[in-house]
Amino acid sequence: MSRVAKSASRRVRLEDVALQAGVSVATASLALSDKSAQYRISTDVTARVQKAAQDLDYTPNRLVRSMQRGQTHILSFFNGYRTRTPQDLYMNTLCTALERAAGSQGYDLLIHCDFARSPEQIYQHLNGGIADAVLFFAPQVNDPLLALLKKSRLPTVLIGGQVDGTLPQVTDDVESSMRLVAEQLVAQGHHRIGVIHDDSNSPNFPQRLGLLRKELAALKVTLQEDCLYFLGEIGALLQKDDAPTAFFCPRDSLAYQLLDICTEHGIAVPDRLSVVGYDGLPWGAISGHVVTSVKVDIDALAQAAVARMVAQLGGESELPLIQLLPTALLVGTTLGAVPTGTTLSTDRRPGP
DSSP: OOSSOOOTTSOOOHHHHHHHHTSOHHHHHHHTTTOTTTTTOOHHHHHHHHHHHHHTTOOOOHHHHHHHHTOOSEEEEEETTOOOOTTOHHHHHHHHHHHHHHHHTTOEEEEOOOOOSOHHHHHHHHTSSSSSEEEEESOOTTOHHHHHHHHSSSOEEEESSSOOSSSOEEEEOHHHHHHHHHHHHHHTTOOSEEEEOOOSOOTHHHHHHHHHHHHHHHTTOOOOTTOEEOGGGHHHHTTSTTSOSEEEOSSHHHHHHHHHHHHHTTOOTTTTOEEEEEEOOOOOOTTOOOOEEEEOOHHHHHHHHHHHHHHHHTTOOOOOSEEEEOOEEEOOSSOOOOOTTOOOOGGGSOOO
16 A cells, blocks of 8 residues: 555655655665665665655656756757747758757757747746757847857857857858859849848848848849849739849748749749749749759758757867858759840949
8 A cells, every 4th residue: 555645736756755665765766776786775675666666656856866967968949030930841840850960869859939038037047957058040140148148158059040150050051052042043144133031030131142242243243232122012023124033032931932923923933033042941832833942951950050069068179169061052943044035234234
């Protein structure tokens, strides 16, 4: 008969197991820690303690053990966008990749979903001992939480976003990627190039836009100051004779939305308009097209970030601060030659 009354409102403690088995708390602890032989605890006593633990459904308190050992084997993941929209293919893919990467290294992943806290409250929560370290995805350079983490002793690795240079960071090689986009567009004869405005507060958008402008300039093509367009104005814009012949979309989700707009307005892709995206993710579109896009290896990104963090937790100091991962061009069905007969305004014509 059990000596301990079960209660749904209270966690079973080691003291309850010891009472049930008729031994001291110290003996119960040693018997449940596989130290019976070392401390000469009889097999009968060990069996009695183990049966009591099983009968009471006792599980050691991980928080207490973590405090004793100084580690939880849990990594925190915090999204710098502070949002998670339904059917977000990028975040779904990244979170899955991080789960696999963390699990392969013997860690669990704690995903933070409450974005109503202040930066100070978020930091206190992250730094409260629940997890060993933080994986911070795509923070803005002026994010107040980023400033707090820079001053902290809490191990932090940044994933994606603009290169910071003060905290360890793993990100795709954006400069090489935008060079590839520029070369592909110019090789197909495109000089009137538009960019779809990204209003998601992404830190990547201004970086990708600036690098596209730079790489096109190196190829003697000017990306105009008024090149930015919102998706809502594209339908009317594409009816004009001097409309862009190609659009760069800083996220594939925008590219697939643009394809739907083209379908609705009878704009043939890529015969009339070319579309290039970034990420290499197959968002659904009624057009049936696959966007030509910069392919980011999200699995490799997650694996590199977790490996960098585990190495940091293990005390490895001779590691590069910034790790740039190569990208590739995903050849889809949305990039073609500039339409025959298209005229170019003088200020957008390539130089000699």
